Amino acid sequence: MAKMTNEKRNIICALIAGVLAISLFYGYHYITHYSKQGSGHAKVGFIYDGDASTPYSANFIKAANRVKNELGDKTEIVERHNVPYEQADQVLKELADSGCDIIFTNSYGYGEAAKKMAEKYPDIEFCEATCDNANSEPKLSNYHTFMGEIYQARYVSGIVAGAKLNEMIKNEIISKDEAKVGFVAAFPVAEVISGYTAFLMGVRSQCPDAVMTVRYINTWNNYALERDVAQQLIDDGCVIISHHSNTIGSAIACEEAHKNDKAVYHIGYNQDMMNIAPTASLTSCRIDWSAYIVSAVEAVIEKEKIESRVEGKVNGYDTSGGFKEGWVKIFAVNNASAAEGSKELVSDAIKEMSSGNIHVFKGDYIGVDPNDPSDTYDLNKEYIENEGSSAPTFHYVLKDIITVAE
16 A cells, blocks of 8 residues: 555656646746736847848838837847748747747738738737738737838829929920830739829829830849830830839839930839939839837837827728828939929928828729729729728729730
8 A cells, every 4th residue: 555655646746747847838938928028028020021132121121120229128139031931831930939029021922821820829919011811800919910001102203203204295305195104013913003003193193194004024023024124114115114013123224224315214112213223213112111010019018009009090900001100201302313393292292192182093084903804993983092901902904094015
């Protein structure tokens, strides 16, 4: 009986030791992870589909640097660059298991994986840029989407382009019939179509005769292809080129055209192009992602709800903002190339846009869904972009003034 009692005692002691070990492990995890959250510190993870050499990812890296500069030792920043979409699960898990309190992903392609990971890690905040799935089921209080209302900045940059067309017509460099704009577009999706339509509406607010040719490259990042397609647009007679693609290829093509005595100008996206295209660049526009990201990190540090901390338009777990909220920006206007008075036009347009006095998607136009010709929209009834989603939804190609080249 004594031997049996000792065996039982040993078993009980082993069980107690096991329970204590497990309790210590999870207790340590709780203390190291949650004691930081809401007590002056946050570990912040970033996942990028590119790196500082690609303008799109560079904008997110700027936001991460702003977190470092403004919040200092309140944060620990962990960044992962050039992460393929198919590896998102693995990298998200790595950051989650490393103790991140909040994780940002910078591309639509990460959306599905980020939301799945948010479900597995309910105590970590996941913030996905450009995606549209935060308010779809299952709705998760720790999964958020966000994007700047870039159509506003596209429109204002279009005003600069339109003023330049007017100047070229006045100086007899081109005729009214040659007021042709080219656009290098990644994919025929709403984000891209909304952007180039808003840009053209800005152009037409100054130069009503302007028309546009769009060429799709079916990729976000391909410098050589973007440059080649921009050159095709120039060869087709386009005198101003803009783009929704992630390299400087189209700007370089325009600068090279000037070296060959062709008057071709450029409106950039994501970064200031004046250093690389000093003659061709008129201005550029971008989303300032830090407007959301810094506030979201502050919310985690203070243990607040992200949507209550961020200055923007909140719809469930999805947030957006435009000029008024500081989410979109226009870079400096190039004095050497832009038409006289362009700075004033930009300043006035931003004020009017912020006051709600500019109606971008409105006019005597018919738009057609490129994937379904039976789906049309008459813009005599204004289309309100970003009304229910931070991700753009306008997906209609305007008849007669936009030509999609094969």
